[in-house]
Amino acid sequence: MAPFEALLYIILFAAGILGGFVNTLAGGGALFLVPILLLLGLPPEVANATNRVGVSLQSMLAARGLDQAKRLDRSALRLLALPFSAGALFGALSATWMSSMVIELLLYGAMGFALLSFTLRPRGILRAPEVHGAARYRPTALRIVALFALG
Numbered sequence: 001m002a003p004f005e006a007l008l009y010i011i012l013f014a015a016g017i018l019g020g021f022v023n024t025l026a027g028g029g030a031l032f033l034v035p036i037l038l039l040l041g042l043p044p045e046v047a048n049a050t051n052r053v054g055v056s057l058q059s060m061l062a063a064r065g066l067d068q069a070k071r072l073d074r075s076a077l078r079l080l081a082l083p084f085s086a087g088a089l090f091g092a093l094s095a096t097w098m099s100s101m102v103i104e105l106l107l108y109g110a111m112g113f114a115l116l117s118f119t120l121r122p123r124g125i126l127r128a129p130e131v132h133g134a135a136r137y138r139p140t141a142l143r144i145v146a147l148f149a150l151g
Contacts, residue, residue, distance in 0.1 A: 008040060016054075023058055028118055030055070031111055044104035045095055083144045087151025 015036040019029030030051045037047035066072040095103060 028114055031115055043100050044107055048107055079139050083147040084151040087148035
């Protein structure tokens, strides 16, 4: 293995640790991981998909932990899953006909929006609401649109 190649692996490992740590505390680890993957030469769609694997695994483990602690409203999962899954399907199909340049611009736009959100409202993101028992989900039009967009 060449010294430069070893350095790339070290950078990827460090970025993964940092991104996972940030995701655990407040979310937003993609703000570190995706740009590093792009700088290392991965195409934008591959960088995004690579990041999504970790986020999906983390989300599943978090849901499992909440369910085991009896703090997950299972009936709400159906309400959450429909717009989120529809948005994910729409996004995946859309990405098949978009150029890498458009996907990269969309990624930078989404990361910029997330960075602004974290910067302008850090307490709203870091502070979890107090919930006793299972959290109850109340769908609104804005939440449904947001879930579709996040998908």
